[in-house]
């Protein structure tokens with residue numbers, strides 16, 4: 001055998017026509033595809049750079065090429081401009097007005113979902129996060145239901161619309177974060193006079209991947225007279241009365257919500273409170289990588305609001321430029337106010353009010369406030385999940401460019 005190998009290698013060395021190993025492997029794989037196998041050698045191995053060795057700011061996520069590359073997915077840095085996508089909500093509403101189905105039938109969900117170009121059309125913005133933007137016209141109701149994914153609403157309209165969660169009615173205003181933790185009965189609607197718009201964020205892709213997805217709409221509790229929504233059992237502002245004073249916890253109530261384990265009982269975080277809290281801290285030094293930050297937390301445990309997702313708000317002062325940072329968790333952002341840009345793996349994404357963008361895991365990012373006033377970003381991070389599976393790490397760049405471990 002040894003002789004044969006030597007002969008072969010001598011033959012190829014003298015022939016002068018070297019085979020392009022990668023191309024040859026791809027050709028072979030095109031042929032082998034129908035047999036549902038993929039042939040691998042070092043030459044065509046999926047490219048995955050050793051992240052902590054490669055510290056180039058412009059290094060984007062790498063994928064394999066060829067047949068396998070087409071099927072691989074990885075979040076891409078991307079921005080959705082509100083000026084471009086927002087008008088589609090009006091067009092959905094216009095179709096609803098002239099539709100051949102009843103308004104109620106049409107109205108259960110009027111939304112568009114964001115698709116990250118890195119996922120080839122899948123309904124997700126990161127590996128674990130799905131995001132929709134919904135419009136509810138006056139009279140619209142999303143009937144009461146319950147499901148396994150954790151979900152939230154970030155309110156973009158100034159006022160109007162509601163979500164009722166386990167009997168707590170939450171009246172929505174801009175910047176509010178309203179949670180529907182897994183295993184809680186909830187419904188949404190608009191009983192005001194003007195359309196309302198909000199962002200829905202869910203850990204849907206993760207739950208779907210885990211084959212743990214279910215939804216039920218056989219609600220057996222008391223309903224409102226229209227029979228599509230649950231009857232509120234607590235006065236408006238219940239969450240706030242119970243948990244709205246930081247550091248103080250009521251001792252006479254159960255903190256359990258719904259049937260899920262450890263669901264966050266703080267259902268409604270008010271945008272006005274978030275802005276007040278950020279501004280009250282604006283003269284503090286802040287974090288060089290993030291500015292002034294606040295985490296939305298479960299008041300009972302201090303943990304992120306969901307086991308899978310962390311929600312945050314950050315304020316960047318006029319002219320503030322954060323240092324470069326990267327994490328092993330993707331982040332989804334929405335600009336609540338102000339103007340600026342974020343650089344992600346060397347790409348610049350300008351943002352203004354209601355624009356949304358994704359900073360995928362592994363990629364260097366920084367934020368810059370270019371406006372005259374404060375800029376406020378809300379974020380949703382996959383960090384809690386990465387923490388739980390022992391994969392969360394973060395790095396920053398000092399002013400001189402030196403890379404430092406932020407979380408080891």
Ligand SMILES: [Fe+2]
Pocket residue numbers: 145147151180186
């Ligand atoms: Fe839901």
